[in-house]
Amino acid sequence: MHPIDNLPAGLTTRALTLDDAPAVLSVIAAEEVVDLGEPEMTLEDVVADWRRPSYDITASTVGVFDGDRLVAYGDLSDADVAYTAVLPSYQGRGIGTALARWLQATARAAGSTRIGTQVPQGSAAERLMRDLGYEERWTAWDLELPPDREISARPLPEGFTIRDDAEADRESAWKLIEDCFLEWSERERMSMADFGAKVWGRPGFEPWNLRLLTTADGDVVGATHVFLAGDGGYVARIAVRPDHRGRGLAPAMLVDAFRLAREHGAVRCYLSTDTRAGARGLYEKVGMEVASTWVNLAVTL
Structure with a gap:
């Protein structure tokens, strides 16, 4: 040291x-x-x-x-x-x-x-x-769904299913989420081992904490990582494969994640995003509200 x-x-x-x-x-x-x-x-x-x-x-x-x-x-x-x-x-x-x-x-x-x-x-x-x-790189927000509010989302298109993960799905889930996050995040790809430590290796992990969106053919085209944090249900990661975006899948996945969190005792539901992802508008459109604002600051060494 x-x-x-x-x-x-x-x-x-x-x-x-x-x-x-x-x-x-x-x-x-x-x-x-x-x-x-x-x-x-x-x-x-x-x-x-x-x-x-x-x-x-x-x-x-x-x-x-x-x-x-x-x-x-x-x-x-x-x-x-x-x-x-x-x-x-x-x-x-x-x-x-x-x-x-x-x-x-x-x-x-x-x-x-x-x-x-x-x-x-x-x-x-x-x-x-x-x-x-240190200089500002981006702004980030925690957005919360008020306890008395529900997200309105149209049903999943025919053939799509949201289900718990299975061990055999984990490589697909890792690749999908990392691919989506690296579209806008300037970092190296997280290894599957490190990703697993933060997801299925997280203390208290249960199968409902990683939800997978699949097609009729069984292809994994979306994933949500959700868990309990105190009295809250926190969506740490949500991703939809690019060729399946624009079909209302992400709101349906949020409905699913927050429903499960509430069934497991969550009083409030929230997630984080930042200016790089460009998703704040989507979350506000479905009824979420900014609970806190953060700034990411960096300095050249």
């Missing part, structure tokens, strides 16, 4: 381990309560990300401690994707700046030419990143 400089006196650092995931979640949740009014991240999110086969938690993370208490952390999650959080009571002491510098040095040593992070619009983290020279 690279050394981290310019921390306040009395604080110590070390690389994190999987056992630190609950403490990391507590720090993230404390920030989210201030910035968003409630926490969004779950323990399953942290664990699934850290369990990716390609991920080296020792080389990619640093925890900042006051005694035995974790008060901040940094995580180079991917080549140019960083996450940080600092307990609100410890902000304004230079910890965030020190973590940003550490993440830049770690990314540079790994061969990256830029590093970015996504933070709530108007947050202390956004102000800090802009002060450090």
Whole structure:
């Protein structure tokens, strides 16, 4: 682990381990309560990300401690994707700046030419990143379907079916979702092993969490990854093969995903999108509303 400089006196650092995931979640949740009014991240999110086969938690993370208490952390999650959080009571002491510098040095040593992070619009983290020279790449939103609202969607065209995944379908689902996301996302293709860690390897995964849209011939032409996050049903991924778009399939897939989430206890249903995908209008058209706005900021190394 690279050394981290310019921390306040009395604080110590070390690389994190999987056992630190609950403490990391507590720090993230404390920030989210201030910035968003409630926490969004779950323990399953942290664990699934850290369990990716390609991920080296020792080389990619640093925890900042006051005694035995974790008060901040940094995580180079991917080549140019960083996450940080600092307990609100410890902000304004230079910890965030020190973590940003550490993440830049770690990314540079790994061969990256830029590093970015996504933070709530108007947050202390956004102000800090802009002060450090980070520039906006895109805007993102969490959109929520109010509890008393249903999505109206026409029935699936004849011959189409939405069903739970089976193990034999997983390579097809991975290829489909990655192909669709890489139409607009500037990143390397996620390996099937890493994708699986975040989907069917996610703690608590059940077959209904990955729903597949198939034709009468059995071809997989759409997929939805949905799971429970606290009291919410979250659609993490939704994709339709290009040659089957424009037929009302995506709204029908959302209806299916949110129905299942509610049947499994979700009080609210939500998803995330950003300006690169160009899908916000679709989600608002079916009755979803913006719940929070985020900005993705990056700096060249």
